[in-house]
Amino acid sequence: SAGNVPMSKFDKDAYLPYKHLLERLEIVRGRLKQPLTLSEKVLYSHLDEPAKQDIERGKSYLRLRPDRVSMQDATAQMALLQFISSGLNQVAVPTTVHCDHLIEAQISGVPDLERAIKLNKEVFDFLSSSSAKYNIGFWKPGSGIIHQIVLENYAFPGLLMIGTDSHTPNGGGLGGLCVGVGGADAVDVMANIPWELQCPKVIGVNLTGKISGWTSPKDVILKMAEILTVKGGTGAIIEYYGKGVDSISCTGMATICNMGAEIGATTSVFPFNQRMVDYLCATGRGNIAGEAEKYKDSLLTADKDCKYDRVIDINLDTLEPLVNGPFTPDLAHPISKLGENSKKNNYPMDIKVALIGSCTNSSYEDMGRCASIAKDAIDHGLKAKIPFNVTPGSEQVRATIARDGIIDIFNKFGGTVLANACGPCIGQWDRKDVKKGEKNTIVTSYNRNFTGRNDANPGTHSFVTSPELTTAMAITGRLDFNPLKDELTGADGKKFKLKEPVADELPAKGFDPGEDTYSPPPPKGTEVKVVVDPKSERLQLLPPFEKWDGKDYIDLAVLIKIKGKCTTDHISAAGPWLKYRGHLDNISNNMFIGAVNAENNEMNNIKNQLTGEFGPVPAVACDYKVNKIRWVAVGEENYGEGSSREHAALEPRHLGGVAVIVKSFARIHETNLKKQGLLALTFANASDYDKIQPTSKLSLLNLKDLAPGKPVECEVKNGGSSEKIQLNHTLNDLQIKWFQAGSALNMMKELAKG
Ligand code: SF4
Structure with a gap:
């Protein structure tokens, strides 16, 4: 029966949830009475309260119970620091940590890995000891990249997983809904709190024809990026279907889902098919494939005549x-x-x-x-x-x-x-x-x-x-x-054209597991000690943010008015800064250094309104913080696109920011701002962006009446004149409580105290 097939070979006590999921889905079916997309089946069957919750695509917020959590080494640090500060003693769902981001390429595989292990010892020790303590599976440096390991070991059709990395959707290649989130969301799920997601729209992609020749699965998603642009998938799950699907290998489907992140999609998914069965069998999970077969029509593929919010057709035969x-x-x-x-x-x-x-x-x-x-x-x-x-x-x-x-x-x-x-x-x-x-x-x-x-x-x-x-x-x-088309000249002087690439989809001799790079949590993990040196440059235990004082925000400074694209890389750069991901004070020195200041078109050069002098953004923000001047950042479209990095929200909060006001947000970042107690606001009239000057003073009014769907009034003072503009927000009731408590984590603590 469904009750006794483990979710993975490493999770002996956690079983495939199909039977339970189907029961929940039946409840939802009874309410909605309509054919469902695959995305809806997987999502709704993971609802916390399927009988009660509002379900409306693009509108309501779903409270969900994901099956598992994955975290990479850069994002896991802050997530685990947050989890530790919640005071709980074990994660609520199967969770893994993967060491992959902190390994710098310099020479080649072996020496680079050795060097990285030495250089990052403190962080890897912290991750492995906290994984052991809180019952988390730990994949050591050298094991591989998180999404590949998840595909090889943990993803399965119908899975709902969250991962603290924006390319988590890779698991859609095995028919799972895998969503990239910030560390704060992971903390929620690890702490057994339902995870909230705005009910996504569903974009259907009908694949016809067959992949062949030089065309590869990557071209499907590169084409999708052209069609939808970097924000066209925002708020939607991209669901592939059609006859063309079967011409794509399971790992090829994973490639397509992976890069759905680049078009802003919540996640992407493929229907359960034979290619997935082949991959599951090749990776030692024939038992999962067998179980999934039983739920193929009911749970793991879309209903006939289901409704998509938009349909895109791609003919693989003509895809260049x-x-x-x-x-x-x-x-x-x-x-x-x-x-x-x-x-x-x-x-x-x-x-x-x-x-x-x-x-x-x-x-x-x-x-x-x-x-x-x-x-x-x-x-x-x-x-x-x-x-x-x-x-x-x-x-x-x-x-x-x-x-x-x-x-x-x-x-x-x-x-x-x-x-x-x-x-x-x-x-x-x-x-x-x-x-x-x-x-x-x-x-x-x-x-x-x-x-x-x-x-x-x-x-x-x-x-x-x-x-x-x-x-x-x-x-x-x-x-x-x-x-x-083009010819090359061989060493013999003769012209030739490269042959079309060909290869086996799966290794004929089976996979060679290589070195053992996995470390399961020990039986008595709770006794493991997790040490954070107070003098550490790289790790810092987290003090909670201050509670909202119940008052309106009056005369806020504009720290920076950002022009053009502002991704999470612009807000909190990666590269050399990755090493400070576990140390909020130190990493905050990269805040907004890549964002373009609308005043002078320069990066990391803004006017300090206290001194009149120009300086780096983090330095000016620190000066404001010391002088108890609260501030906002202002931006344009799709602000915060790119990644789930909650540092891009933690840093502004840490350095005294209280609101981010933009023309529009990328979903993950908007939620991250809310989690950290910042107000994520959008101009009701996009052109009001032009009314904000570097010297403007902004007041956010009637905050005690903050309510879902109700705009926030903002008074903009420019010199002697003042005018009111409307700002929208997407806070729901629960998220308003996060704001009031100072952060989502503060609220969790208040809840735990009862
Ligand atoms: Fe690693 Fe992210 Fe690059 Fe994937 S996209 S290889 S997870 S950094």
Whole structure:
């Protein structure tokens, strides 16, 4: 029966929840009486109170009970520090921590890993001891990238998981709804508090035709990015269906879901199918596949005639490979136009470095297809003309491609295999080939290409594409090389065209697990001591934020009025700052340093209204804090897009911010602001943005009457004149309590005290 199949081989006491989910879904079906999308089935069957809660897509807030939590090392620090400060003694649902973000690429896999372990010892020790203490599975440095490990071990059809990383949706490749959240949400779920999510809309993507030739699963999501842009998926789950689905491997579906984060989607998901069965069996989970088969129609695929809020059609037969960038993942160029477009736009035509792998594209199949291209080049006496870096997604993939000769091919091709970790994808890259500021091009099979993301160099034009095209372009080192059409010259002087990439989807000899990199929580974990040195530069126990004093916010300063794009990278930079993720004081020194000040179009240079002098944003904010001047930050569209980094909310709160006022928010960041007790407000009239000056004083009025759906009145004083504008918010009743308590965590503590 459904009762006795474990959720994973590491969670012997937690079982597949299908029977229970179906019971809950029946309750919801009785209420809604309509065909349901797959997304709705999975979400609604995880409702805390299926009989009572409001369910309206795009409107109501759902209180959900996720099955599990995953956290990576950069975000887990703050989440665990928060969990520790809640005073509970064990996590409420199966949870894992993955060490992948703190490993810098410098030389190659082995030495880089050794160095990272030494350098980050304090943090890894903190993560492993707190994991042991609170009954959390711990994946050591070198184990691989969180989303790949989740796919290999934990994801299953119908799963509802939250993860403290924006690419958590990767698990949709196995039919789970996996949502990227901030650490504060993870703390809720670990503390057995229902997790709140605004009921998403559902965008249906009807795939027809078949993937073949140079076209890869990555092109589906690159095309989606072109169609929907970086914010088109906001507030929606993207649900794929149609005959084309079966032509995509399970890991290929994961690639597509992974990068749904780039279009702002809450998550993405594929219906349970044979490709998932194949992958489950190959990864030792045939029992899960067998159980899922029983629930295929009722729970794990969409109902016939279900209603999508929007439908997008993509014909895989005519889908041309795409290369997206630079600087934004939605700027799509068909490979046949890339050279021409690059010339027109003055993108540096020479590619400096090609990088494949990352959580997005490092499956056995991806590696095999790239190796087939590399081998074709080698057979013609060619190799990569530029550095070619490979990041395996997991120790299991690394060990398997090592055994199967794929790494040998990459080495002969001139490639370097980096550690099983994020590395250059998150700026953990000791790049030496170009100087800071130098204009240059790189091509990756990653998912994200914001300015400075990979190497902290604003001159780097980063393009994202499939691993296949990345590999092919490494041979010429040129953006204007189209492997579908253009010929190469072999060492023998003869012209040839690269063959279309081919590879096994799954290893014929099975996966080689490689080294054992997992550490399960010990039986008597509660006795483990977690130590945080008060003198530590990297970890700091968290004192609670102050409660709201019940008064209106009067004459707030405008710390910064931000112009243009403001992602969480602009608010709280990554790269070298990653090491302070567990130390709020220290990391706050990066606050807003990447955001453009509307007053002077400069980064990290704002006027201190107390002294009249210009200075770095964090320094000015500290000065305001010392002088008890509360402030707001003002921004434009899709503010906070990019990641689930709650530091982007914690830092403004820590340095005296009380509200962020923008034209629109990215979902995860908006929630994170609310969790930390900040007011997340949007201009009712977007043009009111223009009324805010650097010297303006803003007052937020009638805050004691704050209510769902009711705008906040804001008085804007400019010199002698004053005028009132309306600000909207999306706070619900519970979130208003977070604001009043000073933070969501403060409220949890109040609840625990009864
Ligand atoms: Fe790591 Fe990059 Fe994937 Fe994020 S997107 S988990 S940084 S590999």
